[in-house]
Amino acid sequence: MIDSLKRIVKAVGLPRLTIVLFLVALLVIGYVNRLPIPMLLSNSLVRVGMNGIMVLAMVPSVQSGAGLNFGLPIGIIAGLIGMLVVMEFKIGGFLGLAIALLIACVLGVASGYVYGLILNRVRGQEMMIGTYAGFSIVSAMCMFWILAPFKNPEMIWVISGKGLRTTLPVSDSLTQILDKSWEFPIFGIKVPTGLLLTFALACVLLGVFNQTKLGISMRMAGANPAFAMSCGINVDKMRILGTVLSIALGAMGMVIYCQSLGLVQLYRAPLMMAFPAVAAVLIGGASARKATVWNAVLGTVLFQTLLTIALPVTRSVIEGDISEVAKTIISNGMILYALTRKEGDG
Amino acid sequence: MGERVLEIRNVSKCYGDNPVLSQVSLSLNRGEIHALVGENGAGKSTLMNILFGMPVIHETGGFTGEIWVNGNKAEFKSPREAMEAGIGMVHQEFMLLPGFSVAENVKLNREPTRPNLISKAAGPKLESLDSGKMGLDTRQALDRIEMDVDEWLPLVGMPVGHRQFIEIAREIDKTDLSLLVLDEPTAVLTETEASSLLAILKKLAESGVSALFISHRLDEVFEIADTITVLRDGEVVCTVPKKEARVETIAEMMVGRKLGSLRTGGSGRIHGNEHVLEVKNLSVDMPGEHVDNVSFSVRRGEIFGIGGLAGHGKLGIANGLMGLHRSSGTVVCDGEEIPLNDPKAALEAGLVLLSEDRRGVGLLLDESIENNIAMPGIVGRNRFVKRLGPLPISIEDRKSIRQHACEMISLLDIKCTGPGQAVRRLSGGNQQKVCVAKAITMEPKVLLVSEPTRGIDVGAKERVLNVIRKLNEEEGITVVMTSSELAELRSMCDRIAIMYNGKIQGILSPDASDAEFGFCMAGGGGMASD
Numbered sequence: 001m002i003d004s005l006k007r008i009v010k011a012v013g014l015p016r017l018t019i020v021l022f023l024v025a026l027l028v029i030g031y032v033n034r035l036p037i038p039m040l041l042s043n044s045l046v047r048v049g050m051n052g053i054m055v056l057a058m059v060p061s062v063q064s065g066a067g068l069n070f071g072l073p074i075g076i077i078a079g080l081i082g083m084l085v086v087m088e089f090k091i092g093g094f095l096g097l098a099i100a101l102l103i104a105c106v107l108g109v110a111s112g113y114v115y116g117l118i119l120n121r122v123r124g125q126e127m128m129i130g131t132y133a134g135f136s137i138v139s140a141m142c143m144f145w146i147l148a149p150f151k152n153p154e155m156i157w158v159i160s161g162k163g164l165r166t167t168l169p170v171s172d173s174l175t176q177i178l179d180k181s182w183e184f185p186i187f188g189i190k191v192p193t194g195l196l197l198t199f200a201l202a203c204v205l206l207g208v209f210n211q212t213k214l215g216i217s218m219r220m221a222g223a224n225p226a227f228a229m230s231c232g233i234n235v236d237k238m239r240i241l242g243t244v245l246s247i248a249l250g251a252m253g254m255v256i257y258c259q260s261l262g263l264v265q266l267y268r269a270p271l272m273m274a275f276p277a278v279a280a281v282l283i284g285g286a287s288a289r290k291a292t293v294w295n296a297v298l299g300t301v302l303f304q305t306l307l308t309i310a311l312p313v314t315r316s317v318i319e320g321d322i323s324e325v326a327k328t329i330i331s332n333g334m335i336l337y338a339l340t341r342k343e344g345d346g
Numbered sequence: 347m348g349e350r351v352l353e354i355r356n357v358s359k360c361y362g363d364n365p366v367l368s369q370v371s372l373s374l375n376r377g378e379i380h381a382l383v384g385e386n387g388a389g390k391s392t393l394m395n396i397l398f399g400m401p402v403i404h405e406t407g408g409f410t411g412e413i414w415v416n417g418n419k420a421e422f423k424s425p426r427e428a429m430e431a432g433i434g435m436v437h438q439e440f441m442l443l444p445g446f447s448v449a450e451n452v453k454l455n456r457e458p459t460r461p462n463l464i465s466k467a468a469g470p471k472l473e474s475l476d477s478g479k480m481g482l483d484t485r486q487a488l489d490r491i492e493m494d495v496d497e498w499l500p501l502v503g504m505p506v507g508h509r510q511f512i513e514i515a516r517e518i519d520k521t522d523l524s525l526l527v528l529d530e531p532t533a534v535l536t537e538t539e540a541s542s543l544l545a546i547l548k549k550l551a552e553s554g555v556s557a558l559f560i561s562h563r564l565d566e567v568f569e570i571a572d573t574i575t576v577l578r579d580g581e582v583v584c585t586v587p588k589k590e591a592r593v594e595t596i597a598e599m600m601v602g603r604k605l606g607s608l609r610t611g612g613s614g615r616i617h618g619n620e621h622v623l624e625v626k627n628l629s630v631d632m633p634g635e636h637v638d639n640v641s642f643s644v645r646r647g648e649i650f651g652i653g654g655l656a657g658h659g660k661l662g663i664a665n666g667l668m669g670l671h672r673s674s675g676t677v678v679c680d681g682e683e684i685p686l687n688d689p690k691a692a693l694e695a696g697l698v699l700l701s702e703d704r705r706g707v708g709l710l711l712d713e714s715i716e717n718n719i720a721m722p723g724i725v726g727r728n729r730f731v732k733r734l735g736p737l738p739i740s741i742e743d744r745k746s747i748r749q750h751a752c753e754m755i756s757l758l759d760i761k762c763t764g765p766g767q768a769v770r771r772l773s774g775g776n777q778q779k780v781c782v783a784k785a786i787t788m789e790p791k792v793l794l795v796s797e798p799t800r801g802i803d804v805g806a807k808e809r810v811l812n813v814i815r816k817l818n819e820e821e822g823i824t825v826v827m828t829s830s831e832l833a834e835l836r837s838m839c840d841r842i843a844i845m846y847n848g849k850i851q852g853i854l855s856p857d858a859s860d861a862e863f864g865f866c867m868a869g870g871g872g873m874a875s876d
Contacts (some may be wrong), residue, residue, distance in 0.1 A: 208734065211741035217725050226707040230670055230699060231722040232690030290712065 013285050019302050026313045033316040038188030040309050046179060047304040049195030050260040053202050053253030055300045057246045058281040062291035064242020065222030066119050070130035072274035073138050074115055075247035078107035079254025083264050088152045092173030104251035112247030116240030138271045145266045168264040175262040198256060207293045218242055279331035288339060349376040351524050351556045357411030359392055366392050367580040379557045381567040384577035385600055390560050398428045416524060432524040434517030436531050442501055442509055449484040449497040452516045487519040491546045507539035527558045532566060544570045562655045564593050564868040576600055597864025622646040622824050623792050628675035630666030637662035638848030644826060649818055651839030652828040655867050659848040660828050661702055664794040668692050668699045693726050696791025700781055708781040709769050716751035716765040718780050723787040754783035759809055775806025782813055795827045799834060832863055
């Protein structure tokens with residue numbers, strides 16, 4: 001009995017077990033305090049779907065040996081531009097979403113390629129360089145948002161007549177278009193089927209890619225560059241491939257995020273967006289050297305559920321709001337914890 | 347002469363169950379230069395570690411036997427104690443700070459200091475440096491070894507040779523230095539630098555500093571040593587005064603082991619004289635294993651051996667052929683020229699390498715056994731793939747991977763909990779078997795095997811060698827085998843090339859005498875003109 005318990009702890013990992021137990025405790029406290037548990041769970045599901053693809057974006061980056069992609073804001077900005085273009089031309093519905101995803105993907109691939117070239121020159125320091133590359137691009141884009149030739153009066157500042165506003169509402173026909181597709185209630189929980197299916201599709205595609213020759217080459221290059229080289233693999237190319245996939249996934253993930261949120265947030269909003277994604281994949285059991293699709297899924301579910309439920313529950317127990325503090329502590333603490341470990345065994 | 351500086355009595359040392367030194371005794375008189383020679387793994391560095399009280403010795407259970415320095419029994423617990431007792435060490439890798447000046451390096455951690463106001467209050471750690479005395483002392487030390495470099499120049503940008511001399515200056519600057527230990531000091535030097543280093547050693551010896559000189563280069567050893575000790579498999583084979591020694595006998599003693607069974611089978615196996623691999627003017631820029639303009643050809647179905655002492659370039663050949671280190675020359679495999687510096691092209695031509703760096707190059711340590719065996723095959727040979735349903739995408743076929751891995755595990759007798767076990771958890775011998783399985787899976791035309799038995803236990807050794815032999819005999823795979831162990835080469839190969847200084851010194855038959863092998867490994871020594 002104790003042995004099998006130990007085995008379970010080992011298989012799931014202590015950090016994840018702790019979080020699961022903490023979640024259960026939160027739910028019990030919430031129930032006792034008569035909080036609307038079904039609504040909390042509905043919100044959790046939405047947040048999982050919203051953030052999932054950006055967490056998934058960490059996987060190819062780690063697998064190709066470029067470490068956790070702290071440069072994710074590069075992809076996020078590509079996604080924002082995709083959204084802005086369809087909003088400027090007032091293209092709504094699934095067509096709008098498809099065009100936004102396409103633009104995000106193209107821009108993501110292009111910027112990911114350039115970013116990959118940079119990362120190949122700074123081996124061993126990818127994560128540090130990535131953090132600053134992300135910060136820099138967000139700051140540089142602050143100027144772009146002001147100068148960009150967008151004309152839609154709903155998007156630009158009313159007074160000066162130019163420059164994008166900080167927060168733009170997404171058109172009604174685009175807002176939550178995936179969340180609402182095939183949405184159904186069960187036990188009072190609203191399931192955002194379209195959104196979750198999109199996340200699932202992305203996971204399956206990446207999972208299949210990992211099993212192809214190219215995916216295997218990429219994973220070998222990440223696991224041991226010298227080994228990969230002796231097998232005739234161009235390690236530099238594989239690292240670029242991993243970075244391109246990561247940035248493109250981040251870009252498309254941002255489009256999905258925006259449609260669900262119903263807002264496009266510009267200027268300094270994307271600055272810190274890499275950190276929750278990094279924290280989530282780490283909570284899922286990944287490390288800077290090893291990550292799987294499963295790590296991303298598990299991590300997203302745990303991390304986002306925790307954030308969604310912790311807020312109202314803590315508020316019901318103690319006066320005041322500590323959720324933002326908790327989010328910062330959990331995400332940065334998790335990153336710190338995971339980066340000090342050598343192998344992905346936690 | 348006459349005064350004993352160092353005496354090592356019956357020193358034995360085991361790492362786990364592995365004896366690496368047994369009953370080694372050695373003594374040095376004042377002003378004597380004593381050369382310690384032996385192949386890789388003969389136990390030289392372990393002996394040095396014991397002499398210097400390196401922590402690794404105590405961590406692995408200490409040693410037995412006694413060491414006497416200057417008439418006192420010594421039990422050094424740290425290198426510092428050894429230094430205080432008057433032993434100086436010149437390292438193979440320099441222990442110098444590049445941004446510091448020569449004088450600062452020489453005096454590092456032994457700086458002459460003057461008390462000042464702060465140090466009177468806060469303790470001697472904060473005393474000021476006496477730079478005048480530092481410069482003066484350093485000048486003296488540099489003069490003793492006839493170096494005219496400015497003592498205040500920073501080390502950055504100085505040639506390697508200078509750095510080696512500065513290391514020596516640092517050691518002789520220590521007062522009451524009675525014994526200088528040099529671990530392959532000439533390995534990184536040019537010929538002129540090396541000869542001036544030897545001259546300095548001689549001068550130092552005349553002034554009463556003894557030297558323990560470790561080297562692979564027998565010509566140097568014969569130039570300066572007074573006494574030569576040959577170490578082999580952790581035992582002292584002999585200690586002879588130089589006057590009575592001959593290069594080829596020393597070389598023979600270094601490599602001569604009890605011979606394993608010689609290769610049998612002979613003519614039936616070699617299919618004519620057709621050359622499957624032709625190498626012309628191959629130069630490889632591999633650090634520490636430089637290959638310089640080497641040509642040879644390998645017949646189909648042959649096992650071709652490459653031997654030689656460490657650092658003479660034997661490992662460079664296979665790595666160069668595979669494109670893992672920058673190389674130039676022409677390589678023709680089966681009539682088609684292989685582009686160099688392109689591992690993929692080499693693989694496609696049918697060359698497969700079993701790397702000497704098992705953990706660094708040979709394995710994905712955190713992956714499972716089956717993935718290690720199959721992943722290169724999937725990428726390089728398109729094996730173990732299947733269509734994903736009706737889609738035009740091929741993905742890995744876990745079922746055939748598992749099946750193949752299980753076959754390999756039973757063929758090679760890999761001791762593991764199953765094909766899913768991570769190779770990091772396997773022993774060295776079993777890791778090597780996984781490497782062999784990986785190489786077999788790549789369906790080689792020519793198998794390049796580097797140090798196949800390095801660091802693995804006897805049982806695994808036998809198994810690995812047998813599989814290579816079997817691949818050669820039954821599948822007709824041509825093998826180029828590189829090894830430091832001559833006995834192993836002689837039991838496996840049809841012909842053995844001996845490398846010296848990046849060149850092939852000779853290609854010998856496995857039944858050539860120990861003396862002939864020794865002669866080649868020593869670069870011909872003084873007998874080249876005979």
